[in-house]
Amino acid sequence: MKRSLAIVLVVAACSSKKDDGASLADAGADAGVRQGDANDWSCLGKVVLPALPLVTAKVTFKISDATMHPSTEATVRACPVREDEKCANGTATAPTDAKGEATFDVPADFDGYWEAIEPSITDLHFVPFRQYRSPDFQWRTQWHFDELRILSDTIDLKFDTTRGHVLILVRDCGFTGLPGKEIPPGTFSPPESLGGGVTLGLDPMPSGVVLAYIQAEPNLRIRTDLDETQDGAGGGGFFNVPPGAYTVTGIRKSTGEKVGTQRIHVRADSFSLLLVVPTP
DSSP states (O other): OOHHHHHHHHHHHHHOOSOOOOOTGGGTOOTTSOTTTTSOOTTTTTOOOOOOOSSEEEEEEEEEOTTSOBOOSOEEEEESOTTOTTOTTOOOOEEOOTTSEEEEEEETTOOSEEEEEETTEEEEEEOSSOOOOSSEEEEEEOOOHHHHHHHHHHHTOOOOTTSEEEEEEEBOTTOTTSTTOOOOTTOSSOGGGBOOSEEEEEESOOTTOEEEEEEOSSSOEEESSOOSOOTTTOEEEEEEEOSEEEEEEEEETTTOOEEEEEEEEEOTTOEEEEEEOOOO
16 A cells, blocks of 8 residues: 555655755646645545444455565564554564465454564554455555665755654545445555645654655655645655654645544654545
8 A cells, every 4th residue: 555655755766866945836837726636535524434244354464665576574463553562462473475465364443553574674554444344455565774765865864763754645535445445456546546735744743853745747756845745646754753652634735624634653763654545
């Protein structure tokens, strides 16, 4: 589910140097068209998750690196409590196989995160809402710090390893995880469902935290002078976040409508990854 954000961020880092502060007009944006106007937001405030008539749900969790190669050296746990950084009530760890996959039986109301540990990194993949499908397939990208160091050159940031980093991808009502949607084999959501025009908020917002958004056109880049997600990108993040519990919220800038809210936690020297999608 995070793979599109990872690819966008890595390409941005490789294709651009210092942010020159160019305006959206410089990027060829039509001043009469607002970010996110082409997105489908018709389900906002209407999403209802059906009950899952099972005690447990079977979920296959797949992780790959930013180049889409399977992460085969990871151990994964399903952690039911979002704010529990120790994953005290988590499942037993399971290694990923040659496809980068591990399969779990989780409670039918699972609403936590996947803890994926590799020798050099821990990534926390938060689910957008409680589990309601069985079987289910979830696909995420496993971030590494060498990728983040590449990004630091594009936005002149010094990354503090005593803090963590929150990476976010916004999806609209075309998100295939929503009720009534079908997940095509080997996919997660159509590219056109990347949500533009959404302002991201972090509560609380500690000092020293940097918010950045992804610009897709004319050149992929990370921008710290934007205040909403961009069409065709849908990505953003909070960098250098102190460890602790937080709430992430996405608001449509043009209308003030809430897209989604998630509770997460941040660990030092780790990534917290999440999707902001239309939520109940």
